[in-house]
Amino acid sequence: MLQQIPQVVLSGLLNGFIYALVAVGLTLIYGVMDIVNFAHGEFLMLSMYVVFWLYTLVHLDPIFSLPISVLVLFIVGALTHKLVVRRVLKAPMSAQIFATFGLMVFLQSAAQFLWSPNYRLIKEPLLSGRISLLGLSLGKPQLVAAVGALLATGFVYWFIERTETGRALQAVAEDQEAASLMGINSDRIFTLAWGIAAACVGVAGALLANYYYIFPTVGTVFVLMAFVTVALGGFGSVPGALIAGVIMGVVETLAGLLISPAYKQVVVFALYMVVVLVRPQGLLGEW
Amino acid sequence: MEQTQVRRPPRALSPQRLVLFVFMFAALAYPWVFRLPFQRRLMVVVLLYAMLGQAWNILGGYTGQVSLGHAVFFGIGAYTSTLLHLKLGVTPWIGLPAAGLVAALVSQFVGYPCFRLKGHYFVIATIVLAQIVQALFTNWDWAGGALGLRLPLLPESLLNFQFFSTKLPYYYISLALLAIVLAVTYLLEGSKAGYYFRAIKEDPDAARSLGVDITSYKMLAMAISAFFTGVGGAFYAQFVLYIDPESVLAFKTSVLIMLIAVVGGIGTLWGPVLGAFILIPLSEFTRVALGGAGRALDLVVYGILITLVAVFEPRGLWALGERIKALVARR
Numbered sequence: 001m002l003q004q005i006p007q008v009v010l011s012g013l014l015n016g017f018i019y020a021l022v023a024v025g026l027t028l029i030y031g032v033m034d035i036v037n038f039a040h041g042e043f044l045m046l047s048m049y050v051v052f053w054l055y056t057l058v059h060l061d062p063i064f065s066l067p068i069s070v071l072v073l074f075i076v077g078a079l080t081h082k083l084v085v086r087r088v089l090k091a092p093m094s095a096q097i098f099a100t101f102g103l104m105v106f107l108q109s110a111a112q113f114l115w116s117p118n119y120r121l122i123k124e125p126l127l128s129g130r131i132s133l134l135g136l137s138l139g140k141p142q143l144v145a146a147v148g149a150l151l152a153t154g155f156v157y158w159f160i161e162r163t164e165t166g167r168a169l170q171a172v173a174e175d176q177e178a179a180s181l182m183g184i185n186s187d188r189i190f191t192l193a194w195g196i197a198a199a200c201v202g203v204a205g206a207l208l209a210n211y212y213y214i215f216p217t218v219g220t221v222f223v224l225m226a227f228v229t230v231a232l233g234g235f236g237s238v239p240g241a242l243i244a245g246v247i248m249g250v251v252e253t254l255a256g257l258l259i260s261p262a263y264k265q266v267v268v269f270a271l272y273m274v275v276v277l278v279r280p281q282g283l284l285g286e287w
Numbered sequence: 288m289e290q291t292q293v294r295r296p297p298r299a300l301s302p303q304r305l306v307l308f309v310f311m312f313a314a315l316a317y318p319w320v321f322r323l324p325f326q327r328r329l330m331v332v333v334l335l336y337a338m339l340g341q342a343w344n345i346l347g348g349y350t351g352q353v354s355l356g357h358a359v360f361f362g363i364g365a366y367t368s369t370l371l372h373l374k375l376g377v378t379p380w381i382g383l384p385a386a387g388l389v390a391a392l393v394s395q396f397v398g399y400p401c402f403r404l405k406g407h408y409f410v411i412a413t414i415v416l417a418q419i420v421q422a423l424f425t426n427w428d429w430a431g432g433a434l435g436l437r438l439p440l441l442p443e444s445l446l447n448f449q450f451f452s453t454k455l456p457y458y459y460i461s462l463a464l465l466a467i468v469l470a471v472t473y474l475l476e477g478s479k480a481g482y483y484f485r486a487i488k489e490d491p492d493a494a495r496s497l498g499v500d501i502t503s504y505k506m507l508a509m510a511i512s513a514f515f516t517g518v519g520g521a522f523y524a525q526f527v528l529y530i531d532p533e534s535v536l537a538f539k540t541s542v543l544i545m546l547i548a549v550v551g552g553i554g555t556l557w558g559p560v561l562g563a564f565i566l567i568p569l570s571e572f573t574r575v576a577l578g579g580a581g582r583a584l585d586l587v588v589y590g591i592l593i594t595l596v597a598v599f600e601p602r603g604l605w606a607l608g609e610r611i612k613a614l615v616a617r618r
Contacts, residue, residue, distance in 0.1 A: 036407040087598045093406055094353050095601035098549055098593055105542065106590025109583035117583075216583075220538070224418065227411045235407075262426045269415040276408055277400055 007136050008253045014138075014146035016249025021149040021204045022222050023229035023241040024156055025197035031236025032173045032193045035085060038100040041223025042107035043198045047073050047205025048214045049111065052120055055209075061126045062209045070202040077198025078191045085194065086187065104219075111216040120214040127210050145207035150242075152203045156196065157238045169193060173236070224265075225252075228272040234282030244283060318458045327454040331526065333567045334461040335519055340547030340559030341468045342515035347545065348553030349472075349481065350508040351488025352402075356413030357544045359397065359420045360390040360513040362536035364520025366424070369436050369530055379448035383521045390517025391510040398509045402502055414538070421536040435531025438524065448525045457526055464522060465560070468515050472556055475511075484508055488554070516544070546589055550596055552605025561605050566592075 022044060029037050037043075047069045054065040080103065088099045127141040160166040171179040172189045180186055204222075212218070229248050233240025248268060255267035275282065318327050339361065347353050367389040368382030377385070401412045425433045441447040450456045475481040483504045486494040495501050524530050534540075543566075551562025570585035600607045 030407075036411070084594060084598060088601075091597070091601050094347075094351070094549075094553065095597045097353055097407075097410060098597035098601070102590050102593030102595075102597060104590070105586055105593065109586030109590060112583040113587055224414070228415070231408065231411065260426075263422065266419050266422045269419050272415050273400055273412065276404055276412065280404065280408065 004257060005254075008257045009250055010136055010138070011142070012250035012253030013246060014142045014249070015253065016246035017146040017149040017153070017242075018204055018208065018245075019222070019225050019229050019248050020242045020245025021153050021200055023226040023233065023245055024153050024238055025200035026223075026226050027230045027233065027236055027238065027241045028156070028160075028193055028197045028200075030230065032169060033085075033089070033190055035089075035096050036100070036227075037080075037194075037197065038097065038223075039080070039103040039107055040197070040201065040226065041219025041221075042104050042111075043073055043076060043219070044201040044205045044208075044222055045111060045214075045216065045219035046076060046107065047202045048209045048212070048218060049115065050202075051206045051209040052122060052214050055122050055125075062122060062206055063126055066203065066206040069206040070199045073198040073202030073205075074195040077194040077196070080198070081191045081194035086190070108216055108219065115216065117216055122209055122214075125210045139211060141207075141210035145210065148207045149204060152200060153238065153242055156200065159196070160238065165189075165192065225268065228268055230282075231272055232275050232282055234284045237282070237284040240282055240284030314462055318455055324454055327458050329568065329571055331454060331457045331461045332571075333563050334458070334465045335522060335526075336543070336547050336567050337560045337563035338461070338465040338468045339516055339519045339544045340551060340562055341465070341472055341556075342512050342519065343544045344548040344553060344555075344559050345472060345475065345484075345515075346508045346512035348548055348555070348558070349475070349488065350484040350505060352505060352508070353410050353545070354413045354512075355410055355538075355541050355545060356397070356417035357512075357516050358536050358538065358540035359417045360394060360516035361520040361523070361540055361544065362420070362424065362530075362532070363393055364390045364517030365524040365530045365535045366430060366436070366520075367517065368521035369438060369524045370430060372438065373436060378446070379521065379525050380446075383518055383525075386521035387514040387518040390520070391514040394509045394513030395506060398506050402505045402509075414541075417536070417538065417541055421532050421538075424532045424536055431531065433532060435529060435534070438528040440528070449528070461522065461526075464515075464518065469556065469560070471511070471515075476556065480504065480507060485554075546593060548603075550592055550604060552603025555603070555605045558603050558605035561608075562603070565604070 022040070025043075026037060026040050029035055050069045050072050051062045051065045054060040054068065055062065060068075080100075084099050084103060085096075088096045091099075125141065127144055130137050130139050131143070132138075158166075160169060168179070168184045169189055169192070171182065171184055172186050176186050179189075225248060229241055229244045232247065233242070233244030248271075251271060252264050252268050256264035259267060317330055321327065321330070339357075343354065343357050364386035367386040368379055371377040371382045371385060372379060397413075397416055401409055401416070404412050424430055430436070438449075441449050443450045443452065445456060475484070483494065483499050486497070486499055487501055487504060491501055520535060523535065527534075547562040547566055548559045549562070550566060551560065552558025566589065569588060573585045573588060596603060600610075
């Protein structure tokens, strides 16, 4: 069992980057507007189906459909803000929860209704096979997904920290009223934040579709993980999400090896409870 | 003193009372007018979910602590009465209150960590805890594991809590359970605890500064809520005679319980009843009309409904009704 540990830690690490990217979307929306998007996992599911149908219907490989998935998801996110979220910004918190929660129930069951609950898999993606590295065996699609997720996370961080629009985003998160006095249109910033957040899972979904099963409730698997990641990293912090995502990935696979695969999620969730109780703001929470 | 001031003594036959009596009569007469098994079965489910919705409402609506983990209490209630019966031969009539007590006890353990969290953290914590409990039961072989538990068929009698030739007893038992929960909620509304619950919901900081022990009252609301949810779970187990983690502990059960209250109207006495009367038949009819389980069309409609309610009338359909009534009265 001991000699398996490096292999398991590595695959946990790779998963962790995906968790981080999913969590970045959640944490961005929370940081900017104090709203938890319960439909975030369903956005991920949508992006996986976009890639799947492009593959099945027009034989477009996931590598090439990635930009399409990102674009579609950006629009989905922006529309979600325009049609739903904008209307509950001033409503009590429970209404905000129910608004995105209803969307989650709707998207998940609509996918089940339209595309059946069957598990689907992209059978022959361009990315396949394994490579050996220092005696460790790695799936190519997993490796590409992890690197892609890391790049996307880095890009979002760069965008928020280094660009004019990113600073406007931070300004709105800091103080919406002061930001509007400086001439920042907060509604446009919110729409952008939703677009970027959904585009994050647009990337994650397209990368995952190379090797992961695609089914209507697939989002739940990742979004619960992302909730924990966000809480661990601190609501609103992108670097926090990255660190926490990696920790979650490694803890999950290690628990699967050392305790039992049946309990790996229990361990992760227990970690959530401990973290929010001991350090409610998470590791790097600031907003 | 304070109580008599707030609630005016109703006149002998106010319109409200008249309506209430008509509804009570209709509830009692329903199974004699609609005799088909499926009609009675449907109404049993409606009454059960009205009760569960109201139980959720005590914590989620009146006290403002939105729980997405009520399947824990429902499932633990179902498992408690079933295990008591299977392992110790205890009659479901004792199993029913025992289920409530165990669920209430568990709620205190769950509540302690959860109530230290606020807002979204609380909601996510309830989801996460429910996932943990489901995983534990799925891997707990003594309690049936993933396969679940089947209650043995006994000769039908009131004593055995099993009825096959007619669904009538199930109907009246579920009606009685709903009546009890509604009565408790009504009494809570006018009690000191009820005022504290609403104070915690409206402004926890102000409530604390006025000397309300927030955590204790949240725990109380959780205990009452969990008790009745557990009793509902035990009734469900007796009604269906088969339980497994997927049917009683899964996330979708938590969602449905919350939905009933939210769509009907959170923080109101009749909202959850209205919610159950709309959502449960809606789900049955979409299932029958479009055939085949697993298509989830009922959930598609639920999802749209809940988002619409959140956007246009966060206080639920009951409040919408009140608004229309006020509009008509003004004319």
